Amino acid sequence: MIGRIQGQLIAVTPPKILVDCHGVGYEIDAPMSTIYQLPSVGEKVTVLTHLAIREDAHQLFGFITEAERMTFRELIKVSGIGARTALSVLSGLNVSEIAQAISLQDSSRLVKVPGIGKKTAERLLLELKGKLGPDLGHVAHTPAGNQHEIIQALCALGYSDKEAQLAIKDLKDIQDVSDGIRQALKILAKN
Known part of the structure; x- marks a missing residue:
């Protein structure tokens, strides 16, 4: 090979x-x-x-990167996803965006990629869960939409996607996004 x-x-x-x-x-x-x-x-x-x-x-x-190649290899293992579709996904989203969409079970990001419909996006979410990035589905106290917004805010402040995801794992009883951002920033400041 x-x-x-x-x-x-x-x-x-x-x-x-x-x-x-x-x-x-x-x-x-x-x-x-x-x-x-x-x-x-x-x-x-x-x-x-x-x-x-x-x-x-x-x-x-x-x-160019090992992360791209590994993500490509995971994508082509999904039934119904060929090499062309996997290239299309990697062209439309970067590796961290794909991992974040899988972790948050967010099909709305995936359907924005040409050639990915709702059913294909749902199949990707199901078959790649836990294989790309940390599984964030177990964060019970923070609604998924808030998780996504908190991660985006932390990334906009200069934190990496991985740092943001790790910070939201420790969040407890979040009432709104701004409260979640404040708590996440405190967690990140300690690290």
Whole structure:
């Protein structure tokens, strides 16, 4: 299996990139999140890859980060989700947004991605629960909508998505979003 390719970036024609590795040009399908992070054409690039072998084709998919590749691999394990749909999800949402949507069981984010309908989004939420990011479904005292708003507010204040999610796990008896933000900031200040 081809796990990584390092060479000169020859061409970028979304969703494909062409990387020359010792005289061999590898055509690689990549999500837009990866394409936006690529160096200029002609420069050296390292791409983590996933090789998919089908009856009619061998396809190489490339990613800049291990988190993107791992998320892609989890997405294609879901029944009814192929490689093209997984690339579309990664192009529409970054890895932390996907993990957050799964953790909060928020299908509204997923249906915004072209090619993902309500049923597909619900299947993704069901099959990926606990596999991408921490499971936040057990936070009983904070309604899911408030969790989402609190996380967004903390991220806007400069905290990482992971820090925000860990902070809301410890929230107790939240009456409104502003109260939740205050409590979460106190928790984050202690850490």
